[in-house]
Amino acid sequence: MRASRLLSIMMLLQAKGRMSAESLAEELEVSVRTVYRDIDQLSAAGVPVYADIGRNGGFALLDGWRTRLTGLTAPEARALFLSGLPGPAGDLGLGDEVAAAELKLLAALPADWQSEATRMSSRFHLDPKGWFSTGPRPEFLKAVAEAVWSERRIQIRYDSWTQISERTVEPLGLVLKGGIWYLVAQRETGLRTYRLSQVLALTPLDEPFARPADFDLPKHWRESTQSFEREIYIGTARVRATKIGVSRLKDISQRCKDEIEAQNLDFGADGWTLLEVPIEEEVWATREMTRAGPEVEVLAPLTLRERMADIARRYAALYS
Secondary structure (H helix, E strand, C coil): CHHHHHHHHHHHHHHHCCCCCCHHHHCCCCCCHHHHHHHHHHHCCCCCCCEEECCCCCCEEEECCCCCCCCCCHHHHHHHHHCHHHHHHCCCHHHHHHHHHHHHHHCCCCCHHHHHHHHHHHCCCCCCCCCCCCCCCCHHHHHHHHHHHCCEEEEEEEEECCCCCEEEEEEEEEECCCCEEEEEEEEEEEEEEEEHHHHHEEECCCCCCCCCCCCCHHHHHHHHHHHHHHHCCCCEEEEEHHHHHHHHHHHCHHHHHHHHCCCCCCCCCCCCEEEEEECCCHHHHHHHHCCCHHHHHHHHCCHHHHHHHHHHHHHHHHHC
């Protein structure tokens, strides 16, 4: 543990430059006293680490000095091989590059680690796409990726379901969710998210843009999706359902699953229970409730119940 911690201190100082004892202690999850002891050990071992005294002081490595150690452990090597997703990399046109990088990494590992690392790809496979769907491979994915990387504006012809329009955007990042690629881009009106499969045409523009210095793609995506899920569920349905029906209602979304599991469901002798389910606007809610079949009965709101009754009458007429 101590050897690993000493190596971590070297790598942190090499990557981040000067760091205070408190910052190192927080990174390593040890006490400040332990950090001072570790610094003494590094100095005794010949590592040129020195301390600056004062308000903005801290520990740093001698300018120009770098360790040749990578700090890569066997579990870390396994993790790197697991993280190389061939599907998404291939979609981006980077399949050959990922394969070449894995080959170079493998060659650089000690012999007894090589078999450990290669076993990952033979025993674990990550498939980000949903069942019964290969997921759309957007025609313009590679061009969008190049624009994101080079920070160049693009003009897109986009089908937003309600209309087709031309838009000039500043591409900030790409996100793969559920096998579907999304573009997060900046417009005059703020940040917007575009589903790449709905881009009908794309023209790269020779117009650079300044990427916001404080833009954090993972944070933005997390916050925007949470906001979307909060806003999309605008009401609540009161239903009665069998155990099979409850299971089907949970499959609608994670939000539905969480709220259903938070309720104390009491199944009667007839095998049915009462519960509340968050719903979107009624056209979409009707579709989801219909998928549950006769295992779910909508009690309220009355307008949703009437929609379901109308569908039931139409089914009866069709199959009578």
